Amino acid sequence: MKKASFWLTLLIVAATLAACAPTPTPTLAPTLEPTLTSAPTNTPEPSATSEPTATATATITATPIYPTEGYGPTNFPENIDPLTGLKVTDPAILNRRPILVKVENLPRKDRPQYGLSFADIVYEFYTEQGTTRFAALFYGQDAKQVMPIRSARWSDINLIRMYKSIFVFGSAYQALYSRLVGSDFSNRLVLESPGSCPSVCRFEPKTKNFLYTDTAALQEYLTKRGIDNTKQNLDGMHFNLLPPTGGSPADQVFARFSGAIYNRWDYDPATGKYMRFSDSADDTNNNNPQYAQLTDALTKQPIAYDNVVIIQVRHNNISPAPPVEIIDMSILGTGTAYVARDGQLYKVNWSRMAEDQVLTLTNEDGTPFAFKPGQTWVEVMTLNTAVKQDGNAWHFTLVKDW
Numbered sequence: 001m002k003k004a005s006f007w008l009t010l011l012i013v014a015a016t017l018a019a020c021a022p023t024p025t026p027t028l029a030p031t032l033e034p035t036l037t038s039a040p041t042n043t044p045e046p047s048a049t050s051e052p053t054a055t056a057t058a059t060i061t062a063t064p065i066y067p068t069e070g071y072g073p074t075n076f077p078e079n080i081d082p083l084t085g086l087k088v089t090d091p092a093i094l095n096r097r098p099i100l101v102k103v104e105n106l107p108r109k110d111r112p113q114y115g116l117s118f119a120d121i122v123y124e125f126y127t128e129q130g131t132t133r134f135a136a137l138f139y140g141q142d143a144k145q146v147m148p149i150r151s152a153r154w155s156d157i158n159l160i161r162m163y164k165s166i167f168v169f170g171s172a173y174q175a176l177y178s179r180l181v182g183s184d185f186s187n188r189l190v191l192e193s194p195g196s197c198p199s200v201c202r203f204e205p206k207t208k209n210f211l212y213t214d215t216a217a218l219q220e221y222l223t224k225r226g227i228d229n230t231k232q233n234l235d236g237m238h239f240n241l242l243p244p245t246g247g248s249p250a251d252q253v254f255a256r257f258s259g260a261i262y263n264r265w266d267y268d269p270a271t272g273k274y275m276r277f278s279d280s281a282d283d284t285n286n287n288n289p290q291y292a293q294l295t296d297a298l299t300k301q302p303i304a305y306d307n308v309v310i311i312q313v314r315h316n317n318i319s320p321a322p323p324v325e326i327i328d329m330s331i332l333g334t335g336t337a338y339v340a341r342d343g344q345l346y347k348v349n350w351s352r353m354a355e356d357q358v359l360t361l362t363n364e365d366g367t368p369f370a371f372k373p374g375q376t377w378v379e380v381m382t383l384n385t386a387v388k389q390d391g392n393a394w395h396f397t398l399v400k401d402w
Contacts, residue, residue, distance in 0.1 A: 066373065070240030073360060073368050081140035083120040083163075083358075085239025085373035088140050095231045097188070098139040099215050100165040104150040105132050105261065111278065114212065115143035116303055117296040123378045125155040126315065126398065128325035130258030135159050138215045139234075145298055147203065147212030152176060154318070154328040155380070160185050161355045162331070164232040166222065168200060168213045187227055196221065236358030238368035247344030252393040253308050255379040259284035264291055265308045265377075267343045273304035274340060276377070286397075306374025308340040309361070310396050311350045312383050317402040327402070329380070337361060338387070338396070341372040345394050 076082045079091040088094060098120070103113050105124070116122060119136040127133050135156055136146060152172040157179070160167050168190045172180060180189055192200050192211055199221035203210045222229045253274065256262040260282050265274040277291035294303045312335050319326040337350040339361060348369045349362045359378075361369035384399035 066241045068242070070238060070370055072235070072238040074235045076235070081120065082234040082237060083137065083139050084375060085237070085371065086140060093140065096219065096229050097232055098137050098163045098165040098234070099218060100156070100159055100163065100167045101136045101138065101146045101213055102150055102152055102156065102169040103134040103136050103146065104148045105134060108280065110148055110208065112295045112297045113148065114298045115146035115296065117299055117301060118143035119375065121376045121378065123159060123380055125153060125380050126257050126327060127153050128327060130260045132257050132261045137163060137165065142216040143298065144214055144216070145203070145212045146215060147210045149211040149213060152180065154326070157183075158329070158331040160188070162352065162358055163234065164356065166190060166218070166227070166229070168218070170211055190218070190221075234358055236360045238360070238370050239373045240370035241373060242370075243342040243344055243372070244346060244370055247346045248389070249392040250340045250343060250345035250394050253340045253345070254393065254395040255310060255381070256286070256395070256397045257381070258398070259286065262289060265340065267340070268304065269343065271304060272342060273306055273374070274308045276303040276305070305377040306341065306372045307376040309376060309378045310338045310385070311378060311380055312336045312385050313380055315382050315400070315402055331359065331380070335383070338394070339369065339371070340394070
């Protein structure tokens with residue numbers, strides 16, 4: 001009996017001590033901070049008989065901690081790219097101007113383009129007769145080959161001033177060329193010349209004659225030419241990993257510029273990115289669209305972007321002889337915009353109140369809208385663009401306002 005009483009007393013004491021012990025505090029998992037890194041590989045220089053292969057693979061790794069308040073629109077840390085909100089491996093890469101490269105989108109036989117997966121931001125503009133061209137902005141990382149480079153358009157002036165960039169292009173028709181070389185940024189124009197290679201060179205894959213730029217090699221060329229390549233103020237964009245509230249489901253985003261140029265962005269939940277699918281045949285009557293997934297010829301991987309933005313801007317045909325189209329536009333002031341991120345679409349405003357300011361997105365109350373940290377593709381469309389929701393798919397169709 002005494003032995004049983006002893007064990008009962010011991011159990012009561014143990015239970016009492018356990019009840020008085022402090023409750024463990026749960027440990028919160030850290031918020032992940034995306035980091036854009038490049039994994040270099042040894043690759044021979046391009047030749048007339050072999051296509052260039054990837055010199056780097058654009059990857060995003062996650063390391064703690066992305067701040068809950070995000071980054072921007074000002075006071076970016078020195079190791080954070082203000083155009084992506086991502087940490088760069090070497091902050092020294094940001095001690096320069098962005099590089100803007102004019103890239104073709106037609107003819108289709110010249111697709112896929114090279115190097116687009118390394119751009120911080122790509123703008124797609126209507127040019128003429130139903131076509132579009134890209135203006136790809138490189139800052140937080142370099143690409144060994146960006147091509148095919150084509151001629152400038154009036155719309156590029158917006159971006160050169162906006163990002164205080166170097167501008168690499170093929171040529172321009174006379175009136176525009178005179179405007180470019182007579183501008184205050186004329187010393188930041190880069191064209192092919194006898195001494196421009198390996199920065200700007202010719203390449204002939206499969207008998208094609210492409211003009212390309214190596215954005216890393218371009219740095220030495222700029223120094224030799226005495227071009228001001230110092231770091232610029234690129235404040236204006238706000239980034240946060242946490243998606244804003246108030247969005248509508250957007251599994252697909254369609255952007256149709258014409259019967260020849262139309263594209264689709266499919267959201268991939270596994271990567272949190274939108275995958276680009278481009279027109280593979282003309283669809284004049286908008287009743288038989290045919291798509292092919294766009295890849296990067298440099299990496300052989302699909303083109304995938306974290307943000308897809310549609311901005312509505314007034315387009316003007318400045319040609320003295322209609323129906324010839326010479327389109328100009330001014331991305332200045334404010335206007336309507338839509339942004340797709342994380343499988344959601346948001347109606348916001350775009351804003352650029354001065355020539356040297358970066359394009360920003362704002363909510364209705366004027367507060368900065370948060371881009372998802374990563375790369376952004378901007379579809380520049382008209383004020384009259386038709387917007388239609390079909391379930392979780394959103395259709396944007398350019399309607400001419402000239």
